[in-house]
Amino acid sequence: MSARRLSALIWLDWKLFVNRIRSIRRNPRRLIPWLIFLIWLIPSFINRLVIGSNLGRGPALRTLAPLVGPLGDFVPGLAALALGFAIWRASDRPPAAFQSPADARFVIGAGLDSRAVFTWLSLRTARRLIVGFLLLLVLFQVLYLPWLGFNLLNALAFTVALATFGGIVFGARLLAFNLKRKVPWLPVGGFGWLTGIAGTGAAMAMLVEISGTATMPAPIERISAALPPGSWMLSAFHGDLAAELLLLVFAVGFTVVGIALAGDCYPELWETSSRVFAMRQALRSRGGMFGYLGARPADSRQNVRQGARERRARSSSGQRVPGGALIVFWTEWQSLKRGRGGVPLQLAVVAAAGVVGVLVGLAAAKGLAAGGIIAANVVLLLVVWSWALSVQLGRYLGNPLWWLSSSPLWSRLAVWTLARGLRFAVPLILFIEVAIAVFGRYEWVLAVAPWPPLLLCWLTQAIGLAGYAFLPARSDYRLALTVRMFAIYAIFVPLALAAIPGAVLRSPALLVALPTLLAATILVGLIAFATWRIEGNGLAFAQEERQ
Amino acid sequence: MGQTAIRLITPTSGGLAAAGLTKRFGKTLAVDHLDFDVAPHQILALLGPNGAGKTTTLMCLAGLLRPDSGRITWQGVELGPTRGRQVALITETPEVYEMLTVWEHMVFVGRSCLLPAGWQDRAENLLQRMGMADQRDTMGEALSKGMRQRVLIAATLLAATPILLLDEPMIGLDPRGQHELRNLLVEVRDQGTTVIVSTHLLANVQSFCDRLLILNKGRAVAAGGLQELLDRYGHDTLEETFLEIVK
Numbered sequence: 001m002s003a004r005r006l007s008a009l010i011w012l013d014w015k016l017f018v019n020r021i022r023s024i025r026r027n028p029r030r031l032i033p034w035l036i037f038l039i040w041l042i043p044s045f046i047n048r049l050v051i052g053s054n055l056g057r058g059p060a061l062r063t064l065a066p067l068v069g070p071l072g073d074f075v076p077g078l079a080a081l082a083l084g085f086a087i088w089r090a091s092d093r094p095p096a097a098f099q100s101p102a103d104a105r106f107v108i109g110a111g112l113d114s115r116a117v118f119t120w121l122s123l124r125t126a127r128r129l130i131v132g133f134l135l136l137l138v139l140f141q142v143l144y145l146p147w148l149g150f151n152l153l154n155a156l157a158f159t160v161a162l163a164t165f166g167g168i169v170f171g172a173r174l175l176a177f178n179l180k181r182k183v184p185w186l187p188v189g190g191f192g193w194l195t196g197i198a199g200t201g202a203a204m205a206m207l208v209e210i211s212g213t214a215t216m217p218a219p220i221e222r223i224s225a226a227l228p229p230g231s232w233m234l235s236a237f238h239g240d241l242a243a244e245l246l247l248l249v250f251a252v253g254f255t256v257v258g259i260a261l262a263g264d265c266y267p268e269l270w271e272t273s274s275r276v277f278a279m280r281q282a283l284r285s286r287g288g289m290f291g292y293l294g295a296r297p298a299d300s301r302q303n304v305r306q307g308a309r310e311r312r313a314r315s316s317s318g319q320r321v322p323g324g325a326l327i328v329f330w331t332e333w334q335s336l337k338r339g340r341g342g343v344p345l346q347l348a349v350v351a352a353a354g355v356v357g358v359l360v361g362l363a364a365a366k367g368l369a370a371g372g373i374i375a376a377n378v379v380l381l382l383v384v385w386s387w388a389l390s391v392q393l394g395r396y397l398g399n400p401l402w403w404l405s406s407s408p409l410w411s412r413l414a415v416w417t418l419a420r421g422l423r424f425a426v427p428l429i430l431f432i433e434v435a436i437a438v439f440g441r442y443e444w445v446l447a448v449a450p451w452p453p454l455l456l457c458w459l460t461q462a463i464g465l466a467g468y469a470f471l472p473a474r475s476d477y478r479l480a481l482t483v484r485m486f487a488i489y490a491i492f493v494p495l496a497l498a499a500i501p502g503a504v505l506r507s508p509a510l511l512v513a514l515p516t517l518l519a520a521t522i523l524v525g526l527i528a529f530a531t532w533r534i535e536g537n538g539l540a541f542a543q544e545e546r547q
Numbered sequence: 548m549g550q551t552a553i554r555l556i557t558p559t560s561g562g563l564a565a566a567g568l569t570k571r572f573g574k575t576l577a578v579d580h581l582d583f584d585v586a587p588h589q590i591l592a593l594l595g596p597n598g599a600g601k602t603t604t605l606m607c608l609a610g611l612l613r614p615d616s617g618r619i620t621w622q623g624v625e626l627g628p629t630r631g632r633q634v635a636l637i638t639e640t641p642e643v644y645e646m647l648t649v650w651e652h653m654v655f656v657g658r659s660c661l662l663p664a665g666w667q668d669r670a671e672n673l674l675q676r677m678g679m680a681d682q683r684d685t686m687g688e689a690l691s692k693g694m695r696q697r698v699l700i701a702a703t704l705l706a707a708t709p710i711l712l713l714d715e716p717m718i719g720l721d722p723r724g725q726h727e728l729r730n731l732l733v734e735v736r737d738q739g740t741t742v743i744v745s746t747h748l749l750a751n752v753q754s755f756c757d758r759l760l761i762l763n764k765g766r767a768v769a770a771g772g773l774q775e776l777l778d779r780y781g782h783d784t785l786e787e788t789f790l791e792i793v794k
Contacts, residue, residue, distance in 0.1 A: 008658035012647075015655075019646040019686065102642040102687070106652075108610065110659035110706070111631030264627065267613035 005112050009120040072234055077203030079165060079230030083172060084196025090173035091180045091189035094265060095121070098273035108270060114262045117269075118174065122255050125170050133163035153239065161236035164247040168229055171254025177268070178261035202227050325411035332419035346423070353427035354434050361438025391461075391468040397534065398542030410531040417465055417527065421457035428453045448512060455519045462526040463487045469533035472544045491522055561622055562586040562741050563608070563634075563710050568617035570603050570765075577603040579765035581617070585743060585758070587709065590736050592752045593745040595762035596793050601745040602639075604762070605712045608743070609636035621710065632660070635703040639715040641695040645688035649679055649698050652687070656702045666705065673701040677731070693724040700731060710741045717748050729755045749785045759785075763793045 024031060098104040098121075107117055137159040180188040202224035205216050216224070225231060229250060235243035321330050337343055396402045396416075405412060429450045436449060467487060498518045502511025534541055564584035570577045578600040585591040593601045606612040608619060610630045619626045621633050643652060653670035656662070674680045677697040682690070690698065696716060703711055713732075717725050733755050736742050746752060752759065753773055761769040769776060769792045773785060782788045 004661055005659060008655065011658060012644075012655055015651055016644065016646045019648070019651075023646065023686065023688075100642070100644070101638075101640075102644045104611075105636070105638075105642050106644070106655060106702075107659075109631045109635055109708075110656065111633075112659060266610055266631075270611045 005110075005116045006119055008110075009107070009112070009116065010123070013120075013124070072237070073206045073209075073225070074203050075234050075237075076225060076227035076230030077199045077201070077206060079233055080199025080202060080227050081196050082199070083169060083229065084192045084194070084199055086169045086173050086192070087176045087195060088189050088192030090176040091192060092177075092268075093272050094177040094269050095125070095170060095173045095272070098269070099124075101274070101277055104270050104273050108266045114265055115259050118178075118259045118262045122170070122174070122259065126167065129163045129166045129170075133159045133166070136162070154237075157239045157244070158237050160244060161233045161247060164236075164244065164251050165229060165233055167251030168247060168254060171251050171256075171258055174258030175254045175261070176258075178258050178263065178265065181263055181265055181268075182261050198227065199230075325405070325407035325415045327405075328412050328415040329419050332416065336423070346426075350427050350430055353431040357431040357434030358438050360431075361435040361440075364435065364439045391464040393465075393468060393534075394472075394542040397538035403538065408531075409535050410527055413465060413530055413534075414527050417461040418458050421454070421459075421461040424460075425454045425457035428457065452512060452516060452519075455516060455523070459491070459519050459523050459526075460488065462523050462530075463491065465530045466526040469530035469541075472541045494522075495519055562589070563743075564618075564620045565604075565608065566618045566620075568604065568607060568619065569615045570600075570607055570612060571615050576765050578607065578614070581762070581765070581767055583760050583767060583770065585741050587739050587741050588736060589757045590732060590742040590744060590755060592756035592759045593743055593762065594747075594749070594752065594759055594789060598764075599762040599793075600765040601762055602714055603765075605636055605714050605743065605745055608710075609634050609712055611636065632706070633708060634710045634712065635699070635706070635708040636712040636714065637696060637699045637703075637716065639718055641692060641699050643687035643690065643695050643698055645686065647687055648684050649674065649687075649690070650683045652698055652702055653705055656706050660706045662705070670701075670705050673704050677701045678727075692719050693721075693727070696720075696728065697731070700735070704735065704738075704740075709739070711735060711743075713742070713744045715746055716744060717746060717751055725751065749789060753785055761789065761792050768792055 098107070137155055176188045176192065179186060205220055205224040209216050209221065229247055232243040232246050236247060321327060336346065393416075402412075432449050432453060495515045495518060498514040499511055502508065502514060562585050566582050568578055568581040581600070581604060583591075593604065595601050603612060607614045610626065619630075621630075626633060644655075647655065650670075653674070657666040657670060671680075674683060677700065679694065679697050679701060682694060685694075687695070687698075700711070711732075716728055720728060729751065732742055732744065736757075744752075744756065756773070758772055759770065759776060760767055769779075771779070776788050777783065777785070780788045780791055782791065
């Protein structure tokens, strides 16, 4: 391996970093979205700390702490499962490590020795792991661990152990891939399967043991607890330096042997990386994770390359298609149905919502505060997901068929936002209804409960639409997302204020009615704003979005 | 004329040769036992309708896709994992590092390819010839598609890559850009580089390509010089000939 060639790659990373800093210095406006984000983050950080210190003394944590403790017993099994899965996947697919198409093209184009390239990619991964886990350390230390009685050293041991486990997974993937290429008859994938099965078995054994369903034979219990590298991780969590060293030795050892075995693998490296580029591009341009799931590559060649399904579907007869603005419902339904995952994915989400609803209902019925925490996190997850949904109307606005419609623009936009909102509203409503039904009290709420979440989801989409009408953009990762998050916060303030009279007067009807009425008014206002901005100017919006 | 695959390889080829090149994506046969060769000092136009296998062929030649079967040789020697030193592919969307300047791209090539001393002067000359000297310190993110192509061609010439592959290079270029690119490719060809260009723009092909290879459904269905093909199929224009071949 040529050290000079490797030095060229390290020089490349250094230059990219320096030029990025220079570019920001020349154009500080690039930092504005981050500044806005920090302005939002710092108060919520402080807020979290305050809440955290209160929670530490509160009943919620006392309920949560016993739940967290036994989780450690699952670490050996889960770590082996993760490692086994990684080895199985890597047996025919290398880790995707190129950061950009230019990266791949220039590095492959330079005809560099694959060992030099893998060494460089490993160094990059190590850097990513170190930076990522430093942030995790801050997060754990400041936000979570003090609640559970951990100090900085515990947090450090915890994050270092997690980071080195990340290194082991990366090294194992590298080793598995290169070994398989070098010795094709070796059942590397099978070894991954075995590791995964052993991990699953260990985790299941622990689950049985902890739940008290049965008592495991001592040898199985011993093996389940001693399964590496998870058992080393557990020791490292408790500050055992020897265990930490063992993890590090394996991370470095796997990586070094993986690099030493590297041979002709550029096509596979390119294929995996290009798949990641395509996914990243889809995430940026098609609206978040759900957008990606529903996305199809525009380029047929890319479609073929990615092994996508054949792009054919049975055409609708057109008999039950609604007319007027409601046809937007139909087009969105077709997109959802024919998107990746299709109806089964949506049904799985709905089923999962139902199951979580049962759990929350049962927990609430038993008076466990954990139920409330799970419920709050489920709602938060859905709201955060809907924030991540970027709005791109370009495919409608740039399409002459959209403008042929006899329905007014506001009605089509209203239907469109509702259709998108329903994707989140349906599982959310089901979750709430099931939880209330299982809880067995306040049955009268069942009739009223669907409406606030539906309105909330619709409103969130309308905020996205208004954000788009204000700032049409293809990429939604930065400014547009920040604007939308601010808008959501801003709109929740009056909604919370509207709930005060109901809370003061202890009137549940008023508590629901006033905020709902206000939310409906805001919804109408947002759609009217978007209509006013887009009407007569749709093609310009589509153009702006493309740019 | 039927859609039979034709064999275009010459056993004594001194240039780039593909023999029995086959690539599948699942059930889709993207390239089907493709045989062809291109000599140095030649520009080969790869023509064909959408999905004919042009891009896949180029990706296989460049080593970005592993063919299921077949051989790719350069001057009689099979191309291996370090084929990047022989083959450069410039895709439809030419990718450069957004955060490197034009000059730094040349530096990276010079250092990573371990070029002998004096490459800096050659790099300066190349940028001058490509009309990019003024853009020396411009970052990749600020370059237009035409400029990016020129940077990549300059980098390729600096690395002295003897084979240059271009996938749909004319798409998105204005008439001046297309004209400049044509002249550039002819110049590169005259210096001894083997060039393969995949394109849909038949009118462009006539002005600078030495040979044409027409693909359909992954197979080579016609090959030869422009006049040769026109005579063979009895048409006056390449468009009519092309449409008859791929119908």
